[in-house]
Amino acid sequence: MQFFTDLIQNPILMSAVIGWLIAQVLKTIIHLIMTRQFVAERLVGSGGMPSCHSSTVCALTTATGMIYGVSGYEFAIACILAIVVMYDAMGVRRAAGNQAKILNEMIDMFSHMGKNLSAHDTLKEFIGHTPIQVFAGAILGIIIAIVVCTLMM
Numbered sequence: 001m002q003f004f005t006d007l008i009q010n011p012i013l014m015s016a017v018i019g020w021l022i023a024q025v026l027k028t029i030i031h032l033i034m035t036r037q038f039v040a041e042r043l044v045g046s047g048g049m050p051s052c053h054s055s056t057v058c059a060l061t062t063a064t065g066m067i068y069g070v071s072g073y074e075f076a077i078a079c080i081l082a083i084v085v086m087y088d089a090m091g092v093r094r095a096a097g098n099q100a101k102i103l104n105e106m107i108d109m110f111s112h113m114g115k116n117l118s119a120h121d122t123l124k125e126f127i128g129h130t131p132i133q134v135f136a137g138a139i140l141g142i143i144i145a146i147v148v149c150t151l152m153m
Contacts, residue, residue: 009152011063011066011067011148011149011152011153012060012063012064012067014148014152015059015060015062015063015141015144015145015148015149016056016057016059016060016063017056018059018144018148019052019055019056019058019059019060019140019141019144019145020052020055020056020059022055022140022144023050023051023052023054023055023056023137023140023141024042024043024044024052025043026049026050026140027042027048027049027050027052028040028042028043030048030049031048046128047128047129048129048133049132049133049136050133050136050137050140051086051089051129051133051134051136051137051138052137053085053086053089053129053137054082054085054086054089054129054133054134054135054136054137054138054140054141055137055138055140055141055144056085056141057078057081057082057085057086057141058082058137058138058139058140058141058142058145059141059142059144059145059148060078060081060082060141060145061075061078061079061081061082061141061145062141062142062145062146062149063145063148063149064078065078065079066145066146066149066153067149067153082138086134086138089128089129089133089134090128090129090130090131090134091128
């Protein structure tokens with residue numbers, strides 16, 4: 001039982017988890033407002049506004065900096081992790097999402113031409129982020145870490 005108590009009393013872990021949770025809920029609400037459709041997958045899926053990946057790693061990095069200072073190896077590791085994750089979200093994963101969208105359109109076009117491609121599942125298009133989605137997630141994560149660390153310390 002002490003293990004779980006220690007986990008929930010860890011401000012760095014709680015900042016990251018709460019950063020992820022709030023970003024996912026916000027992403028679902030924003031998607032609901034924009035499309036007028038509730039899509040439960042948005043609660044756990046990637047892509048969309050704000051970036052939960054950015055929110056999570058920026059909350060982790062900010063909390064680490066607040067607790068250990070910015071001159072230690074702990075902050076350096078968290079900071080590099082955050083940079084890699086956010087770069088990947090805007091680069092590789094966004095490109096893969098764009099490619100999935102084009103491939104889905106091609107499959108749909110071939111299906112209308114009489115080609116039997118119905119055995120293929122639709123590719124997931126919401127996997128990457130625009131720079132503004134990453135920025136919004138980063139700001140959200142920083143704010144969450146400041147609040148969580150202030151309340152827990």
